[in-house]
Amino acid sequence: xxxxxxxxxxxxxxxxxxxxxxxxxxxxxxxxxxxxxxxxxxxxxxxxxxxxxxxxxxxxxxxxxxxxxxxxxxxxxxxxxxxxxxxxxxxxxxxxxxxxxxxxxxxxxxxxxxxxxxxxxxxxxxxxxxxxxxxxxxxxxxxxxxxxxxxxxxxxxxxxxxxxxxxxxxxxxxxxxxxxxxxxxxxxxxxxxxxxxxxxxxxxxxxxxxxxx
Numbered sequence: 422x423x424x425x426x427x428x429x430x431x432x433x434x435x436x437x438x439x440x441x442x443x444x445x446x447x448x449x450x451x452x453x454x455x456x457x458x459x460x461x462x463x464x465x466x467x468x469x470x471x472x473x474x475x476x477x478x479x480x481x482x483x484x485x486x487x488x489x490x491x492x493x494x495x496x497x498x499x500x501x502x503x504x505x506x507x508x509x510x511x512x513x514x515x516x517x518x519x520x521x522x523x524x525x526x527x528x529x530x531x532x533x534x535x536x537x538x539x540x541x542x543x544x545x546x547x548x549x550x551x552x553x554x555x556x557x558x559x560x561x562x563x564x565x566x567x568x569x570x571x572x573x574x575x576x577x578x579x580x581x582x583x584x585x586x587x588x589x590x591x592x593x594x595x596x597x598x599x600x601x602x603x604x605x606x607x608x609x610x611x612x613x614x615x616x617x618x619x620x621x622x623x624x625x626x627x628x629x630x631x632x633x634x
Contacts, residue, residue, distance in 0.1 A: 422452070422454065422458065422461070422462060423462060424462045424463060424472070426452065427448060427452070427459055427462050427463055427469065427472070428469065428472035428473055428475075428476055429476070430448050430451040430452045431443050431448045431451075431469045431472065431473045432473045432476055432477075432508065433451055434447045434448055434451050435473060435508065435510045435511075436507070436508060436510070439510050440470070440510040440511075440513075440514065443466065443469060443470065443473070444466065445459055445460075445465070445466060445469075448469065467520075468520075470514065470518065471518050471520045471521070471522060472522065473511075473514075474511060474514050474515060474518050474521075474522070474525065475521065475522030475523065475524045475525050476524070477504055477505075477508050477511045477515070478504075478515075478522070478524040478525045478527075478528050479524040480500070480503075480504040480507070481497065481500045481501050481504050481528055482496050482497055482500035483497070483527065483528060483531040484496070484497050484531050484532055484534075484535040485535075489539075490535050490536060490538070490539035491621050491625060493535050494532075494535070494536075494549075494553060494621060495617060495618075495621060497532065498553060498556075498557050498617050499613075499617075501554070501557045502557055502560065502561055502613060505557075505558075505561045506561070509561075509565055512558060512561055512562060512565070515558070516554075529550075532550055532553075533546050533547075533550060536549050536550065539628065540628055541624075541628060545627065545628075549624050552620055552624070553617075553620060553621075553624075556616060556617060556620050557617075560612075560613055560616065564609060564610065564613075567609060572607075572608075575602065575603070575607075575609075576603060579598050579602065579603055582598070583595070583598070
């Protein structure tokens with residue numbers, strides 16, 4: 422038994438039942454011990470929540486300066502999205518903890534450092550960091566809320582919508598469904614890279630202008 426094992430067990434509990442299921446009793450059951458024994462290693466549920474958020478941050482690729490800031494931020498954004506796809510419960514917790522762990526602090530420091538090394542002022546680095554994470558978190562939230570996960574499910578949803586739409590009432594929506602969303606090979610996940618590149622290209626333009634100073 423160790424603090425790390427407690428956190429790892431809590432992540433497994435959260436992955437199976439969501440963050441609301443993370444209780445001292447449930448974590449103890451996952452470890453096959455009595456709940457009271459956890460208190461030798463953690464102060465309580467709040468410390469566990471701090472710990473499991475920090476574990477998620479260990480799964481995120483840190484930006485490396487050798488790749489260039491845009492490539493580094495792009496890789497990190499994809500890594501954040503992948504981590505949140507594995508641990509959907511973490512989305513509302515990533516920036517909510519008052520006692521962030523070392524992996525969280527290391528991630529944030531690396532992002533700021535990469536942006537500063539690229540020439541962003543400290544204020545613009547803060548703006549860029551916020552814009553990037555807001556986009557990633559928002560996309561993951563929207564993606565996880567969609568009423569379909571497969572092509573067949575998307576077609577079923579589209580057919581249901583079409584049955585409720587009077588002919589000609591919503592021509593632009595009908596066009597997007599028929600000529601974009603229902604075309605072979607479409608995946609909503611592909612929209613992520615498009616939007617991310619818009620954010621990065623906008624930051625690049627700012628970096629070259631007076632707003633970066």
